[in-house]
Amino acid sequence: MSRPKTQPYHHGQLREALATSGRALLEEKGIRGFTLRECARRAGVSHAAPAYHFASIDDLLAELATRGFDELAGAMAAEAARADGSATGQLVAQGIGYMAFAAGNPALFQLMFSREANRLDTAPLAAASEAVRALHAAAVETAIPHASGEIKQRMTDFAGASMHGFIALVLESEIGGKDSSRALKARGLALLSVMAETVVRVGA
Template sequence: MPKRGYHHGNLRQALIDAALRLIEEKGPQGFTLSEAAKVAGVTPAAVYRHFQGREDLIAEIARQGFGIFADLMEYAHDEGRPSALASFEAVGRAYLAFARKHPGHYQAMFESGLSVNRTPELAAAARRGTEVLERAAAELSKHIPPENRPPAQMVSAHIWALSHGVVELYARGTPGGRTPFPPEDLLETGIGVYLRGLGILPPDG
C-alpha cells in the first residue's frame, strides 16, 4: 500500500531515493517509473505529479549527483593546498571516491545516455566539476611561460578521461578489470607520467 504522511516536496525526493536504489541494482535503463513508485510506496500516478517520465527522473538524479561531485572536487582541491600538485592529485582521487560512494548518481550522470544539456540546471551542475579541474590545471601550469603553457581545458579533459577510465576499469568491480595495483596508485602514477610528458612537472618532480 502507498505510504502515508508525505508532505509536499518530500515525495519527490522519496522517488529519487527509490530510483537511486533501482539504478544501483539494475542500471539507469533497467527500471520503470512504476517500479520506482512501488519502492517509494506510492501509486504510479503520483510519480507524474513530479516527473514527466523516467528520463526526467534520471536527469534530476544526475543534477543532484553533479552537485555532490562538484562539492567533493572543490573540497579536495582546497584541502590539497598549498601545493598545486597535491590539489590536482586530490581532485583525481575525489573522482574515484565519488564513484565508489555514490554509484547510483555516478551511473545516472555518466551511463544513462542523457545529455548534460538536457536542462540548463543539469548543464550548470555539470560545469561546476569541470571548472574545478580546469582551475587546478591552470594553477599547476602557471609557472610555464604563456607561449609554452598547455591549455588548462586540454589538461583537465585528459585527466578527466584518465580518471574516468580508471574508475570504469578498476574501481567499480568491472569484470576483467583486474590489476595488482590499487586504483588510486594507477591514477596518481598516470597523472605523473602525463604531466611530466607535457613538461608541467620536471622529470624527477
C-alpha cells in the same frame, strides 16, 4: 503549528523520497532495470504519483544525474580543500575525490556520463556538469598558471581524460578485474601522480 510550508500534504516529501529511492534503485538494477513504478513502490505511493513531480522517467533520471554532479563537485572540492600547496596538489586531490565518488556510485556515475543523460539535457543538469568542468579547469590553472591558453586547454583535456578514463575502465572491470580494492587504489594514485607531473612538465 508552524510547520515549514514546504511540507504540504499527504506524503509531503515525495520529490525527495523519489530521488532517494530512485538513486538506490539505479545502483541496484542498473539503468536498464530502472523503472518508474518500482521507484514509486519503494516510496510507498501509487505508480502515477511521480507524474506530478517529474514529467517523465527521463525527467527523474535528469534530476538524479544533476544531483550526482552536484555531489561530485562537492567531493572534488572537499578533497581539494585539504590538499597541500604543491603545484600538483589540487589536481591529484580532485582526482581522488572524483574517483572515490565514481567508485561509490558506479551506476549513477555512468548515468551522468552516458549518452542518455546527454539526450536529456535540462538546464540544471547542464549547469551542474559545467560546474564540475570549471572546478577541474581551475585545478589545472593552479598547476600551470603561466602556460599559454592552448596548452592549458590541452592539459585540461589530458588531465580530465586520464582520471575519467581510468575510473571508467575500472567500473567496467576493463581494468583490474580481479584485483583488490586496495591494489586498485594504488594504481589509481599512481596514475594521478603521473598525470599531474606530466601536466606540470608540459605546462612549464
